[in-house]
Amino acid sequence: MLSRRPDTRPRCCKLSAVQSKTPRNASSRVSKPASLVDALLRRRVVFVTGKGGTGKTTITAALALLAARAGKRVLAVDVEARGDLAAALGMRSAGPKPQVAQRNVSVIELSNVESFQEYLNIFFKIPRLTRSTPLGRIFDFIATSVPGPRDMLVVGKIAYEESRRDNGRPVWDLIVVDSAASGHAISHLAAPKALLSLVHGGMIAGQVERVEMLVRDDRRCTAVVCALPEELPVQEAIELHDRLRAEAEVSVTACVLNRAFTVSVPAAEKRLAEALAGATHADAVRKRLGGSSQPLLESSELASQLHQKSVAHARVLRSNVPVPLVLVPLQTSRPGLATTRLVADDIGGALQ
Numbered sequence: 001m002l003s004r005r006p007d008t009r010p011r012c013c014k015l016s017a018v019q020s021k022t023p024r025n026a027s028s029r030v031s032k033p034a035s036l037v038d039a040l041l042r043r044r045v046v047f048v049t050g051k052g053g054t055g056k057t058t059i060t061a062a063l064a065l066l067a068a069r070a071g072k073r074v075l076a077v078d079v080e081a082r083g084d085l086a087a088a089l090g091m092r093s094a095g096p097k098p099q100v101a102q103r104n105v106s107v108i109e110l111s112n113v114e115s116f117q118e119y120l121n122i123f124f125k126i127p128r129l130t131r132s133t134p135l136g137r138i139f140d141f142i143a144t145s146v147p148g149p150r151d152m153l154v155v156g157k158i159a160y161e162e163s164r165r166d167n168g169r170p171v172w173d174l175i176v177v178d179s180a181a182s183g184h185a186i187s188h189l190a191a192p193k194a195l196l197s198l199v200h201g202g203m204i205a206g207q208v209e210r211v212e213m214l215v216r217d218d219r220r221c222t223a224v225v226c227a228l229p230e231e232l233p234v235q236e237a238i239e240l241h242d243r244l245r246a247e248a249e250v251s252v253t254a255c256v257l258n259r260a261f262t263v264s265v266p267a268a269e270k271r272l273a274e275a276l277a278g279a280t281h282a283d284a285v286r287k288r289l290g291g292s293s294q295p296l297l298e299s300s301e302l303a304s305q306l307h308q309k310s311v312a313h314a315r316v317l318r319s320n321v322p323v324p325l326v327l328v329p330l331q332t333s334r335p336g337l338a339t340t341r342l343v344a345d346d347i348g349g350a351l352q
């Protein structure tokens with residue numbers, strides 16, 4: 001049974017774990033709060049997914065920083081190539097080749113045929129094509145626009161990066177993937193399985209099998225599901241967890257409730273705000289200092305409601321997603337590296 005850790009942190013960033021009634025993967029059986037950080041970072045590939053806007057990019061970047069702080073060489077992969085992951089890691093832009101963003105962290109964007117050329121060339125002996133040739137343009141179209149092949153290329157390219165060795169040592173200790181949103185991420189992760197049902201035998205089947213084995217290997221590959229303290233993202237996270245297990249056969253190691261309002265307003269502070277807003281003896285203070293105490297009362301009421309909402313959504317996730325839940329507080333710093341660092345501190349602190 002996984003025990004709840006006493007929360008000694010002033011910002012109330014809590015980690016708690018729920019044991020599945022019927023454990024469906026190894027990680028849900030073995031993950032304890034103390035070992036969750038290891039459980040994540042000792043994998044070779046971690047896919048971060050969730051509904052749009054739930055913080056996939058920020059959590060991916062934060063995990064990359066955490067792993068780098070632990071001395072790992074990390075590749076952070078931006079599957080959608082919109083530049084968000086580079087920005088979250090303090091870079092203006094990345095590209096189809098790994099570029100160093102922070103110490104021990106490189107970023108790659110899987111945007112077009114260039115990202116996939118090396119992988120196709122090495123594993124499938126497909127020659128490098130310049131985009132200006134007619135064949136190159138057709139290939140570019142297939143690689144970027146046609147869902148099935150593109151899904152396979154995304155996960156194949158990630159598996160290729162995982163397989164790269166330098167003097168026998170992996171080029172990357174950890175690959176963290178800023179995956180597409182829910183359904184799309186399933187398509188990526190289930191692509192090898194779907195392709196194997198069509199291709200039997202031969203070089204292509206052999207390579208696809210290797211990619212499929214990586215994705216399904218709980219010791220090497222896992223997923224993190226992100227949610228926000230709102231109804232739809234929470235429902236989507238529950239469904240996504242189940243679909244990742246059932247359709248893609250990928251293990252899920254943690255669920256993140258991001259932008260959670262983790263600070264509760266104590267009853268004494270609520271009473272103080274109410275007294276300042278209403279009581280006659282506060283008139284003198286108001287007259288002397290000016291201003292109105294109404295915003296103070298409203299802020300305390302809002303904070304209280306947001307906290308209750310976060311607690312309620314965390315409870316729903318805990319009872320429906322059988323993996324440890326990590327609460328990441330809402331930050332007020334600027335978006336980009338500043339927010340990523342604070343989120344990394346929070347996750348690191350919560351997972352220690």
Ligand SMILES: Nc1ncnc2c1ncn2[C@@H]1O[C@H](COP(=O)(O)OP(=O)(O)OP(=O)(O)O)[C@@H](O)[C@H]1O
Nearest residue numbers: 052053054055056057058259329330331335336339
């Ligand atoms: N814990 C947090 N506190 C405050 N802001 C956050 C936090 N996590 C993420 N953000 C901010 O919320 C916004 C959305 O986050 P992010 O881009 O990581 O989400 P996403 O799931 O990758 O979105 P998309 O689906 O559009 O790719 C960003 O501006 C990011 O800086």
Ligand SMILES: [Mg+2]
Nearest residue numbers: 056057084178
């Ligand atoms: Mg994103």
